[in-house]
Every structure is written in C-alpha cells, then in structure tokens.
Amino acid sequence: MIELRNVRHRYGEREVLRGIDLTLAERRVAIVGSNGSGKSTLARLLNGLIVPSEGHVLVDGIDTRKDARAARRRVGFVFQDPDVQIVYPTVEEDVAFGLKNLRLPRDEIARRVDAALERFGLSGHRTWPAHLLSGGQKQLLAIASVLVLEPAHVVFDEPTTLLDLRNRRAIARVIRELPETAIVVSHDLDLVAEAERVIVLDEGRVVADDAPGPAISAYVARMG
Amino acid sequence: MLGLYLHRSSHVHALPAGWKLAGLAAAATGAFFVADPAPLGALLLGCLGLFALARLPARTAADQLRPLLPILLVLFAAQAAFADWETAVVVMARVCLLVLLSALVTLTTRASEMIETLERVLGVLRPLGVNAGKLSLMLALTIRLIPVLFDLMQEIRMAQRARGVERSALALLVPLLVKTLRMADTLGDALEARGYDPR
Numbered sequence: 001m002i003e004l005r006n007v008r009h010r011y012g013e014r015e016v017l018r019g020i021d022l023t024l025a026e027r028r029v030a031i032v033g034s035n036g037s038g039k040s041t042l043a044r045l046l047n048g049l050i051v052p053s054e055g056h057v058l059v060d061g062i063d064t065r066k067d068a069r070a071a072r073r074r075v076g077f078v079f080q081d082p083d084v085q086i087v088y089p090t091v092e093e094d095v096a097f098g099l100k101n102l103r104l105p106r107d108e109i110a111r112r113v114d115a116a117l118e119r120f121g122l123s124g125h126r127t128w129p130a131h132l133l134s135g136g137q138k139q140l141l142a143i144a145s146v147l148v149l150e151p152a153h154v155v156f157d158e159p160t161t162l163l164d165l166r167n168r169r170a171i172a173r174v175i176r177e178l179p180e181t182a183i184v185v186s187h188d189l190d191l192v193a194e195a196e197r198v199i200v201l202d203e204g205r206v207v208a209d210d211a212p213g214p215a216i217s218a219y220v221a222r223m224g
Numbered sequence: 225m226l227g228l229y230l231h232r233s234s235h236v237h238a239l240p241a242g243w244k245l246a247g248l249a250a251a252a253t254g255a256f257f258v259a260d261p262a263p264l265g266a267l268l269l270g271c272l273g274l275f276a277l278a279r280l281p282a283r284t285a286a287d288q289l290r291p292l293l294p295i296l297l298v299l300f301a302a303q304a305a306f307a308d309w310e311t312a313v314v315v316m317a318r319v320c321l322l323v324l325l326s327a328l329v330t331l332t333t334r335a336s337e338m339i340e341t342l343e344r345v346l347g348v349l350r351p352l353g354v355n356a357g358k359l360s361l362m363l364a365l366t367i368r369l370i371p372v373l374f375d376l377m378q379e380i381r382m383a384q385r386a387r388g389v390e391r392s393a394l395a396l397l398v399p400l401l402v403k404t405l406r407m408a409d410t411l412g413d414a415l416e417a418r419g420y421d422p423r
Contacts (some may be wrong), residue, residue, distance in 0.1 A: 021301065044413070047417060049413050049416060049417060069419075069421075072416065072417060072419065073419065076417070077413075077414075077417040079410060079413075079414055081410070083372050083407075084407050084410040084411045085411075085414040085418075086368065087361075087364060087365060087368060087409075087411075087414070087415065087418070088335060088336060088364055088368060089335045089364070089368045090229065090231070090334065090335065090336075093334060093335060093336040095335070097418060098418040098419050101418060101419035101420050102419055127229070127231035129371070130368065131368075131371035131375070133374060145418065146417075146418070149418070149419065153348055167297045198366075
C-alpha cells in the first residue's frame, strides 16, 4: 500500500502538487490529467525518486523522506521512453544490471534473467543490441528490467505514449496480467479504463477519484 | 567496444575478457618492433585465422577496415612519398593488424565482461580515490548511448530539413544539446530507480 499524506511539491516558486491525500491499495490504479497537472511529479514521488516539499509518502509503511532507497526497492518505475532507461548495450546485460546492483549471486542473477526474458518474450533477442529492438520490444525490455527486481508495486509513467496500436495493446496486456500492483500514469484512455480506480489530477489537485467510467467522464468534461 | 558484440559459440568468444585485452595490448606493443613486411603479413593472416576461429566471416573483417580506407590511403601515400614503399607497407600492415585485433576483441566480448574486467583492474586504484564502478558504468552508458544519440541527431537533422534548413551546425547542436541534457536527467532517475549506488 502507498499512502500520500498532505503532499505538496514545488519546483522553485511553482507549486505543482497542492495538498494530495491518497491511499493506493487497489491492484490497478490509473492517474490521468492534462499536461502540467502534476501527474509525472506524483509518479516520481511514489518511489522516492523525489521527496515532497511538504507532507509524507509512505510505501508499505516506509517514509520516502527517511529511507528513499528502501522505498525504491519496493516500487519499480517504468519510464515513458525506454531509451533513457536501458543502460547496457545488450538485452540480457540490461536485465541483469539491477540484479547486480542488489549484489545477488551470479547463478541467482542468471536464473532471474532467464525467467524475465522468457516472461516477456525476449529470450530470442537476449544477445541483441538494445538499439536494434522495435519500440514495443524496447518497452518490454524496460518492463522486464524493472520486474526482474521483484518489486511489490510498479509505477508506469505513460508507458504507451510512444507506441503504435499493436504495441500499445501488447503493453496493456502485460500490465493486465501483472501479479504486482500497478499504478499507471497515462493519457491512453483505453489503458486507463482497465484500472479499478482512476484518479484525475488538475493543477496539482485531485479533482476526481472514482471507478473508470465516472472518472474518465469527469476528465473528458474538464478537457472540454 | 561500440556495441559490436556478435554472439557465436567459439573458443575465441569463450576466452576471458582479461586475457583478450592483455593479448591485444601485447600484440599492439609487439607490432611496433616488427619492421619487416613478411612477418607482419604472416601476423595479418594469423589474425584472419582468429576471425575464422571465432566463426566470423571474412566480410566482417573487411567491414572493420572499410570505413578507414580513405585514411589508410592517405597514410600510405604520405609514407610512400616521404619515406619509401617498404615503410608505407609496414605502417599500413601495422594499422590494419591493430584495427582487426581490436575489432576481434570487441566482436567476441560482451560489454558487461569488458566492463567487469575494467572494474577489477581499476579496483587497484581505489586507494587513490578512483571509483572503478562509476568509470565502468560511464563506459557502459557511452557504448549504449552512441546509437541513441546518433538516431536523435538524424531525427533533428530531418526536422531541420523539413523546415528548409540544409546545413546549420547551430540548428543541429542546440536541440541536440537540450535533448541530451533532458535525457541525462531522466537517465539519472532511471539509474536510481534500478538500485544503482554510486558509492
């Protein structure tokens, strides 16, 4: 469970989040909002990549302000553009990167890399240079590299924005089938509609928090 | 080194990265003590033999030299003009040998193996304040990001052409720099999110 208690965040003088109180306990939560509504900042707060200017974010009881590293171990983060997330030149090396950071034994790393590549259909590409993969395969690699660390929760920051329809559907299927809890920040209303709960942000505030139907209607109405 | 690794099942691929790098260093040094075209020719043939042993076609070896052809021709002409034909042949053979051996190492060694070896070697310098982990990651990111930045550059160039700008270094460099800095920022977040500890 991730809790946000009276969270405010500022970049210099500009306040992007203005008092957010949320408890995220559902298996699938989606966050929508216009550009500049604060949703990417909120996503980064959820795994301690940034700490709030005011208030607290608790990941399974761990305050990101006190131990951001421990919080990050519990919350995986998939970025919009996989090219900025893939660190190593080849597919299997990149999946192994996070595991090496955890200083796991070699045979454990090999076992988990094999399982992750199999799970995301990348076994046939394990020795491929990452830059030769398609956009959808790169996003799958980015997801595999995060999920191989076995986080309890995964935050997806606009995971389908750069993809075509086929790859968007493939990523949506992967998210649908995840056993981990997922928080999806997206403009993709098809993806958002699959969540159990949808939170709508506008100008740094929660303006709707409901089941997908009414929350998406509220969002569309606000967008004019 | 630039993401050129070609996966094959061969004895050359199976050799530890440290041995290959040490062999490359020894061969590179040794080549400067050979001033006779005949033994250098034999070494070149031996190098091509290593490509075959690594199950890499002769075309792959030729691909390594092709981009250097204009430089090699200028070098050959300069040596032939200012020294003599034999010196020109020897210099050419040395350069080709070094390029082919370096390529052989990079084509048969995974970046992660190379980086782990580098980390071990640089680890000796830790008491002097050298952070081997940071340097190795820097190398991995360089290898990984060269094709990404190349694609980005092509994209910006096409966008400029679409707006009628054919050749302008400034029009290319400014958006490239802005996008690269933005990418570096997100990459830093991604490293943290994946548990990277710079200490």
